[in-house]
Amino acid sequence: MPVKSLSRRSFTAMMLASTAAACGPRVPTSNPAARAAVSFAPGYAPLADEGYDLPGIPPEFTQGINRRMSGEYLGEQPGGTIDVDPYAKFLYLVRNDGSAVRYPVGVGRQGRSINGGATIKLKRKWPGWTPTANMLRTEPEVYEPFRSGVPGGLSSPLGARALYLYRGGRDTYYRIHGTNDLQSIGNSGSAGCIRMFNQDIIHLYEQVETPMTVHIRSRAESLRVDPENYERGVELPPTILSREEVFGTDNPALDDLDIFDQG
Numbered sequence: 001m002p003v004k005s006l007s008r009r010s011f012t013a014m015m016l017a018s019t020a021a022a023c024g025p026r027v028p029t030s031n032p033a034a035r036a037a038v039s040f041a042p043g044y045a046p047l048a049d050e051g052y053d054l055p056g057i058p059p060e061f062t063q064g065i066n067r068r069m070s071g072e073y074l075g076e077q078p079g080g081t082i083d084v085d086p087y088a089k090f091l092y093l094v095r096n097d098g099s100a101v102r103y104p105v106g107v108g109r110q111g112r113s114i115n116g117g118a119t120i121k122l123k124r125k126w127p128g129w130t131p132t133a134n135m136l137r138t139e140p141e142v143y144e145p146f147r148s149g150v151p152g153g154l155s156s157p158l159g160a161r162a163l164y165l166y167r168g169g170r171d172t173y174y175r176i177h178g179t180n181d182l183q184s185i186g187n188s189g190s191a192g193c194i195r196m197f198n199q200d201i202i203h204l205y206e207q208v209e210t211p212m213t214v215h216i217r218s219r220a221e222s223l224r225v226d227p228e229n230y231e232r233g234v235e236l237p238p239t240i241l242s243r244e245e246v247f248g249t250d251n252p253a254l255d256d257l258d259i260f261d262q263g
Contacts, residue, residue, distance in 0.1 A: 043068050044199050050125055052154055054198050057182060061197075065229070066104045066186045068200055073100035075225050081213045082120070082176075084194060086113050087222035088229035089186050091176070091194065093207060101207075103200045105176075106184035108192035109235055113216075114174040118165040120212040123205060126152040127162040132173050135191055142238045154180070160198040161205040165214060176214070177201060181239060189236035 040046075044057035044067070077083040079096030086107040092100040107113050128151045131143035150156050159178020166172060178198035184190060185197055196204065223230055 041067050043203070044197065047199060047202070049160060049202060052126065052160070054154075054160060057197050057199060061182045061185065068101065068103050068203065070099060070101045073098055075100070075217075076221070077215050081215060082208075083215050083217065084176075085217045085222050085226060085229075086115070086188075086194075087217070087219060087231055088226045089188075089232050090226075090229070091196065091204075093204060101204075103196055103204060104186050106179065106181070106186065106190055106195035107188050108190050109188050109238075112190070112192040113188075114165065114172060114192060114194075115216045115218065118167055118172060118174070118214045118216070120163045120176075120208060120210055120214060121166045122164040123208060123210060124162050124164070125205075126160060127156065127158045127177070128152040129156050129158045139191070139238060159196075159201060161201040163201075163205065163208060176204075184236060187233035187236050189238075191238075 038056070039059065040056040041059060041062040044062055046056040047054040073092060073094055075083045075085075075092055075094065077092075077094050079094050079098075081094050083092040083094055083100075084090075084105065084107075085092075086105075089105055089107060091103045091105045093103070094100045128149055129146075130149035131146055135143045136147060152158075157177075157179065158175060159180065162175045162177040164171065165174045165176070174193050176194045176196065178201040179185070179190075179195040180198075181189065181195065182197070184195055217225070
């Protein structure tokens with residue numbers, strides 16, 4: 001993933017959240033010396049949440065501007081809204097004082113991203129997920145193993161939180177949500193939804209009051225507002241996993257799942 005340096009037009013960095021911790025998901029828990037060698041960016045340390053133990057985000061995924069920051073808002077939306085730039089791969093929580101929190105995001109592959117305006121009318125913690133009929137039709141090799149759904153938890157593609165986007169009172173089936181696919185953040189790689197690091201979606205979730213307006217920037221707006229980061233990142237191929245890779249082989253109770261929240 002290409003990393004661009006900060007410049008005069010880049011976001012005024014002021015890192016948020018907790019002090020960096022010293023243990024990591026890729027280091028065996030039985031090796032304290034190895035754990036101590038891992039240092040996470042502030043806000044991305046391991047986190048206990050709602051009975052789940054979220055691993056920290058390894059530092060290679062939070063380099064440069066690919067992390068949560070706060071500062072002056074340079075966009076065009078009013079306070080109290082969310083402004084998403086799918087070309088620069090950022091989401092802004094716009095405040096009434098002219099500042100914003102900026103989060104890195106992953107967005108849909110070419111031709112698969114939502115655009116325009118939407119409203120968050122529903123939000124959920126640790127939501128389950130079921131592929132939509134369109135997903136099953138267009139990419140059966142990716143989604144067919146999960147036709148019956150994935151329950152909420154560490155294996156859910158919606159991660160720790162989901163914000164549900166509506167238009168005209170109807171569910172768009174697009175979400176702003178967490179993810180375990182860390183390399184997708186800052187790149188294009190989803191089926192269309194807006195992905196965030198789990199630590200970031202938890203941080204955002206606590207500040208969202210429904211209903212909340214979401215604006216998704218057009219190509220022209222992205223070029224106008226943030227030309228330096230336009231088309232940041234790369235387009236990634238879909239990740240193909242089997243149910244066994246997601247759930248393990250010793251979980252027969254998951255063979256006949258009910259339908260969960262689509263996303």
